[in-house]
Amino acid sequence: MKKLFLVLAMCGLTMSSMAQETTTDPVQKYSVATNSFWSNWFIQAGADWNAFYSNEEHGAGLSRSPFKSFRSAPGLSVAVGKWFTPGLGLRTKFSGVWGRTVIDENKHSNKYWTLNENILFNLSNMIYGYNPTRVWNFIPFVGGGISRNCDYNCYAMNLSAGILNTFRVSNKVAVNFELGWNWAENDFDGVTSGVNNRGWDSHDNKLYAEVGLTFNLGKGTWSKTPDVDAIKALSQSQIDALNAQLNDANAENARLKSLLSVKKEEPAPIVKNYSNTPLSVFFNINKSNIASRKDLVNIQSLADYAKENNSNLVVTGYADSATGAADYNQNLSERRAETVASELVKMGVNRDKISTQGKGGVSDLSPVSYNRRATVKIAE
Structure with missing residues (x-):
C-alpha cells in the first residue's frame, strides 16, 4: 500500500505541473508536416539512484524503503532515440553498472546492465498541441528488454515503465528528470528459490530516479502543415486576377482591330519624293x-x-x-x-x-x- 501511495504522489506532482503549464503557456494546436528519417533524433546521458526489491524479500520482514542505504546504489545510463511525430517516439536505453540486491539478512552488491526499448508518449504535445518553445514536456513510456546480472552470470527478460520529464534549455539541449520501474524475472538476482507470489512480489524489481541531459541531433523541430484552404483561396484570387487581365487584353485587342479597320478604309497617303543622294x-x-x-x-x-x-x-x-x-x-x-x-x-x-x-x-x-x-x- 505504501508503494501505491508513492506512485500516486508522483503522478499527482506531475499532473499539477502540467495544469500549471496550461495557464501560463497556452498553445494553439496545429498539424505538422512529416520530417525525413534523419530528423528528430536525440541522445541522452544521465546518472541515477536505484533500489532493488527481490522476490525473496516477501515475508522476511526487511524494510522496503527505497531510501535505505543497504538497498540503493548509484548508476549510469545512455540512450538514443527518435521522435516519429511530436507525440510518439522510440528510445533504446542502456543502464546499470552498480546495484544492491536484498535476498536475506545479508546485503548483496552486484554489477548489472539493462538494455530496454521504450515507446515514448509526449502527452504535452498530444493534449496541448505541438509547441517548439515549450519549457516542460511530460513523457510517459513503456517497454521491455533484457537484463544481465554480471556477478551471478544471469540473464532475465524485463518490462519497463516510467515518466520522462524534459526541461528545454535550447533547441539542441534539454535537462531530463526520469522516474522508472523495471520488472524482471525472479532469477535476475541469481537466486531461483524463494516464495513465488503474484504480481509485485513474484519478480525482481528495480526503481530508479535519474537526472541527465538530452541532446537533439539534426533538425529537432516540426514545420506546420500548409493551410490548404488558404492556398486554394490564394490560387483562386490569382486566377481571378489573370482572368481580369485577359478580359482587359481582349478589350484592347478589339479596340485596336476597330482602329485598324478604320485606317484601312482611309485613302492611301500620297507618296513623297525621296532625295536620291547616295x-x-x-x-x-x-x-x-x-x-x-x-x-x-x-x-x-x-x-x-x-x-x-x-x-x-x-x-x-x-x-x-x-x-x-x-x-x-x-x-x-x-x-x-x-x-x-x-x-x-x-x-x-x-x-x-x-x-x-x-x-x-x-x-x-x-x-x-x-x-x-x-x-x-x-x-x-
Whole structure:
C-alpha cells in the first residue's frame, strides 16, 4: 500500500505541473508536416539512484524503503532515440553498472546492465498541441528488454515503465528528470528459490530516479502543415486576377482591330519624293565589316522608304586605290557591298529588291580613308 501511495504522489506532482503549464503557456494546436528519417533524433546521458526489491524479500520482514542505504546504489545510463511525430517516439536505453540486491539478512552488491526499448508518449504535445518553445514536456513510456546480472552470470527478460520529464534549455539541449520501474524475472538476482507470489512480489524489481541531459541531433523541430484552404483561396484570387487581365487584353485587342479597320478604309497617303543622294557606310582598312553601326541609322530610313514604296535599292562597294592590288580591291569592294545588302535584309528589305556591285579601288575622296565605303541609293 505504501508503494501505491508513492506512485500516486508522483503522478499527482506531475499532473499539477502540467495544469500549471496550461495557464501560463497556452498553445494553439496545429498539424505538422512529416520530417525525413534523419530528423528528430536525440541522445541522452544521465546518472541515477536505484533500489532493488527481490522476490525473496516477501515475508522476511526487511524494510522496503527505497531510501535505505543497504538497498540503493548509484548508476549510469545512455540512450538514443527518435521522435516519429511530436507525440510518439522510440528510445533504446542502456543502464546499470552498480546495484544492491536484498535476498536475506545479508546485503548483496552486484554489477548489472539493462538494455530496454521504450515507446515514448509526449502527452504535452498530444493534449496541448505541438509547441517548439515549450519549457516542460511530460513523457510517459513503456517497454521491455533484457537484463544481465554480471556477478551471478544471469540473464532475465524485463518490462519497463516510467515518466520522462524534459526541461528545454535550447533547441539542441534539454535537462531530463526520469522516474522508472523495471520488472524482471525472479532469477535476475541469481537466486531461483524463494516464495513465488503474484504480481509485485513474484519478480525482481528495480526503481530508479535519474537526472541527465538530452541532446537533439539534426533538425529537432516540426514545420506546420500548409493551410490548404488558404492556398486554394490564394490560387483562386490569382486566377481571378489573370482572368481580369485577359478580359482587359481582349478589350484592347478589339479596340485596336476597330482602329485598324478604320485606317484601312482611309485613302492611301500620297507618296513623297525621296532625295536620291547616295548614303555611305564606312569601313576600316582591309575590312569588310562596318566600322560604326551609327552609319546604319540613315540606311534604316532609306530601307523603310523602299519597303513602303516597293522601290529597288543599289548598293555599291569601294576600296581605296592607295593600298592593295587591283584584284584584291575589287574583291574587297564587292564584299563590302554584300555586307550592307545583308544589313538591309535584316531591316526587312526583300533581297530581290537589292542589287550589289563593286567598283574596286578608287581615289575619289580625300582623305583616302573616305574611299573605304559602300553607298546605298534608290535604283533609277
